[in-house]
Amino acid sequence: MKKRLLPFITLLAIGITATHCSTKDDVFASEELAEYLQLATGKYIIYQLDSTVRVPLTDTTTVTRRYQAKDVIDGSISDNLGRASWRVIRYLRDSAGTTAWVPNLTYMITPTRETVEVIENNLRFQKLKLPVRDGFNWKGNTHIDTYSTNSEVRYLDDWTYLYENHTSPFVVFSTTVPNTITVNQRDEILGTPNNPDAYSETNISKEVYAKNIGLIYKEFAHWVFQPRNSTFPIGYKEGFAIKLRMLEHN
Numbered sequence: 001m002k003k004r005l006l007p008f009i010t011l012l013a014i015g016i017t018a019t020h021c022s023t024k025d026d027v028f029a030s031e032e033l034a035e036y037l038q039l040a041t042g043k044y045i046i047y048q049l050d051s052t053v054r055v056p057l058t059d060t061t062t063v064t065r066r067y068q069a070k071d072v073i074d075g076s077i078s079d080n081l082g083r084a085s086w087r088v089i090r091y092l093r094d095s096a097g098t099t100a101w102v103p104n105l106t107y108m109i110t111p112t113r114e115t116v117e118v119i120e121n122n123l124r125f126q127k128l129k130l131p132v133r134d135g136f137n138w139k140g141n142t143h144i145d146t147y148s149t150n151s152e153v154r155y156l157d158d159w160t161y162l163y164e165n166h167t168s169p170f171v172v173f174s175t176t177v178p179n180t181i182t183v184n185q186r187d188e189i190l191g192t193p194n195n196p197d198a199y200s201e202t203n204i205s206k207e208v209y210a211k212n213i214g215l216i217y218k219e220f221a222h223w224v225f226q227p228r229n230s231t232f233p234i235g236y237k238e239g240f241a242i243k244l245r246m247l248e249h250n
Contacts, residue, residue, distance in 0.1 A: 030131030033116050036181060036209040038249070039086050039109065044072040045214055045249040048095065048173075052221075052241040060225075060237040066095035069104070069244065071215075077108070079119070085110040117143075123153065126161070127207070132181060137162040140185060155203055155222055161185050170208050172216055172246050179211040193225070196235045200225045204241075218244040 038045075049069040055061040070091040079085045086109045091101035107120035116128040124143040129136075137160050146157035162184045170180040184206050191200035201224050208217035221241035228235040 030133065031211075033113075033128045033130060033132070034111060035211050036128060036132070037109070037111065037116065037214050038212065039073060039111060041073055041075050043214075043250060044070055045216070046070045046247045047244040048247055049092070050241075050243040054237055054239070059232050059234050062237070067092045068095060068097050068247065070101055074106075079108060079110050083110050083112065123156075127183070128209070129161070132163065132166065134163055134166045155201070159186050159205070170210070170217065175246075177210045177213070177216055177246075180216065181209050183207045183209070191225075196228045198227055202239075213246075213249055215244070216246040218242070 047069045049067045050064055051067070052062050052064045055063050070093075072089050072091065074087045074089045077085050077087050088107050088109060090104045090107070092104045093099045093101050105120070107118060110117040110119070114130045115126050118125050118127050126138065126140045126143070129138045129140075139158065140161035141156045141159045144153060144156050145151055146154050163181055164184055165180065165182045167179055167181075169176050169178045170182070171177070186203045186205040188203040189200070190202075192198040193200045193202070202221060204219060204221040206217075206219045207215060210216045219242075221239070223237060223239035223241070226232065226236040226238075
């Protein structure tokens with residue numbers, strides 16, 4: 001029995017080793033994540049930002065406000081784990097570009113060899129991950145507390161990020177940007193939309209990164225509709241949506 005079992009064990013070990021090496025080779029054969037970012041002090045991207053929110057003191061009416069947003073790499077810092085990171089400041093001005101830039105928010109990008117993390121509003125997202133290839137997926141929101149009963153971001157639970165359209169061009173307004181990667185993060189509709197007597201929820205999230213530029217397109221929406229009742233005779237809608245589309249970069 002030992003003489004017959006030994007070759008099987010040897011073959012099994014070889015198979016495991018080969019599989020392990022193949023996985024590592026796939027990762028190391030991938031493009032570097034840094035190729036899809038421009039992380040240097042002073043680098044910026046200007047976007048058109050469309051922000052859709054519910055009109056205050058209404059039940060379901062929404063309004064879309066348009067701005068220009070400028071994300072500027074302000075400088076290098078360290079995150080709470082001591083890792084090299086970059087501070088990004090977002091400035092806003094009117095959609096025509098006639099007013100002065102006003103600081104709006106700050107977020108942080110932490111690039112490692114195998115992931116790119118973005119921390120915004122104390123939420124840590126794994127935006128990019130090796131290997132960069134169509135069909136590769138990962139759980140991008142695993143560092144976010146979505147389990148607490150009072151969590152306001154439970155809708156972010158268990159999102160699967162998926163790469164698509166690797167190396168494909170992407171059109172932003174009238175500009176065709178070559179060599180991009182699309183990250184589909186969520187496309188979810190729960191319940192029965194357009195039924196005033198039923199609960200419904202919509203979650204949409206998608207980002208597009210271009211080589212040697214960074215984020216050129218972002219679409220995000222989270223809407224919850226509560227069915228009509230004596231207090232809200234046509235139902236009640238809450239949530240928000242944003243869309244970023246690149247205008248220029250340096």
